[in-house]
Structures are given as structure tokens and as C-alpha cells.
Amino acid sequence: MKIGIISDTHGDLQGAKLALTKMGHIDLLIHLGDHYEDGIALKEHSDVNILMIRGNCDRGSVGEDELVLDLEGTRIFLAHGHQYEVKTGLNRLFYRALELGCKVALYGHTHIPVNIKKPELLILNPGSVTLPRGGSKASFGLIEIRDGEIRSEIAAL
Numbered sequence: 001m002k003i004g005i006i007s008d009t010h011g012d013l014q015g016a017k018l019a020l021t022k023m024g025h026i027d028l029l030i031h032l033g034d035h036y037e038d039g040i041a042l043k044e045h046s047d048v049n050i051l052m053i054r055g056n057c058d059r060g061s062v063g064e065d066e067l068v069l070d071l072e073g074t075r076i077f078l079a080h081g082h083q084y085e086v087k088t089g090l091n092r093l094f095y096r097a098l099e100l101g102c103k104v105a106l107y108g109h110t111h112i113p114v115n116i117k118k119p120e121l122l123i124l125n126p127g128s129v130t131l132p133r134g135g136s137k138a139s140f141g142l143i144e145i146r147d148g149e150i151r152s153e154i155a156a157l
Contacts, residue, residue: 001072004048005141007032007080007108008128010057013041015129018157019140020046026142028071032108032126033080036061055080055108068100072145077102081109081125090116090123097121104143104150113139113154124152 004023009016009031016038020029029048031039033055043050054063066079077097084093086109097105104122112134113127126141138157143150 001028001145002026003071003143003145004029005032005106005124005126005143006030006129007126008034008055008111009038009130010128011035011038012130013038013045015138015157016042017045019129020048022155022157023140023142030078030106032078032106033058034108036063051078053078053080056082068102073148074104074145074150075100075102076104076106078106081107086110086125090114094121094123097123104152106141110134112136113141115141115152115154117152122150122152124154127154129157 004026029050031052033053034057036052036054036058039050039052054061054065069076107125111128114125116123124141127136127139129138132138139154143152
């Protein structure tokens with residue numbers, strides 16, 4: 001299973017559409033918040049299955065603030081990140097994911113890509129496809145789960 005991950009589109013679908021093209025064939029697209037409606041709009045432009053969660057800029061949107069997915073025998077935690085104060089560190093996100101029995105934690109909010117592989121947990125932030133920060137370039141994430149193996153990468157637009 002190949003999963004594309006984007007976050008923090010903030011109403012600009014151009015970067016998200018380009019990311020979708022560059023991802024190639026994916027089985028699922030995850031939007032980690034800050035413009036939940038962008039995920040809804042992307043559904044109209046793509047035949048890929050899309051899951052979204054809300055971010056700190058999505059207070060008026062109807063949707064989940066976080067999700068736990070079970071895909072290909074792998075438990076994945078999705079959170080925008082603001083509720084775990086990811087701008088100051090990843091400890092709260094890390095321990096929440098472990099508490100939920102997850103092997104992968106996906107988050108956004110900082111607009112800075114992260115791909116940390118620890119024995120007990122993979123932590124990935126795709127960065128932002130429209131508003132990168134911290135000297136990073138516009139980016140997205142990819143995860144591939146095959147035969148119990150989890151591979152992840154950050155790709156620049």
C-alpha cells in the first residue's frame with residue numbers, strides 16, 4: 001500500500017495538485033489539516049481515496065481532530081500537531097502514538113518536513129506543499145507498507 005501525505009495547504013490547491021501528480025499511483029491520500037476544505041476539493045479532482053483531519057485553522061469545519069488507522073497490519077496515528085505542541089518538541093506526540101499502539105505518527109502544523117525512524121515508531125511530517133518554513137522547500141510525504149515493512153520519504157515539489 002502506498003500512501004501520500006500532505007498538510008497545511010491553506011487554501012492553495014495548486015501545490016496539492018502538483019504533489020498528487022508527482023506521487024504517481026497511491027492507494028490513499030492523507031491531508032493533515034489546515035484547510036480541511038482543500039481535502040474535500042481534492043476529492044473532486046481525483047479518484048484517489050482521501051482522508052482528512054482538522055488543523056488549528058479548521059475550527060469551523062466538520063471533521064475529526066485526530067484519527068487512528070489500521071492499514072496493512074500497521075496502526076497509524078494522525079494529528080495536525082498543535083494539540084501536542086509539536087513546535088516545541090515531539091515527546092507528547094511520540095508518547096500518545098505509543099499509548100495508542102501505533103507504529104507510525106503523522107503530523108503537520110510546523111510546515112517543516114520531518115522523517116524520523118525509531119525502532120518503536122516512525123514520525124513523519126510532510127512539510128507544506130504551499131507555505132514551507134524553516135528553510136525547507138515545498139514538500140509532501142510518502143509511506144509504503146509492504147509485507148510488514150514500512151518505508152517513508154519526504155519529496156520536494
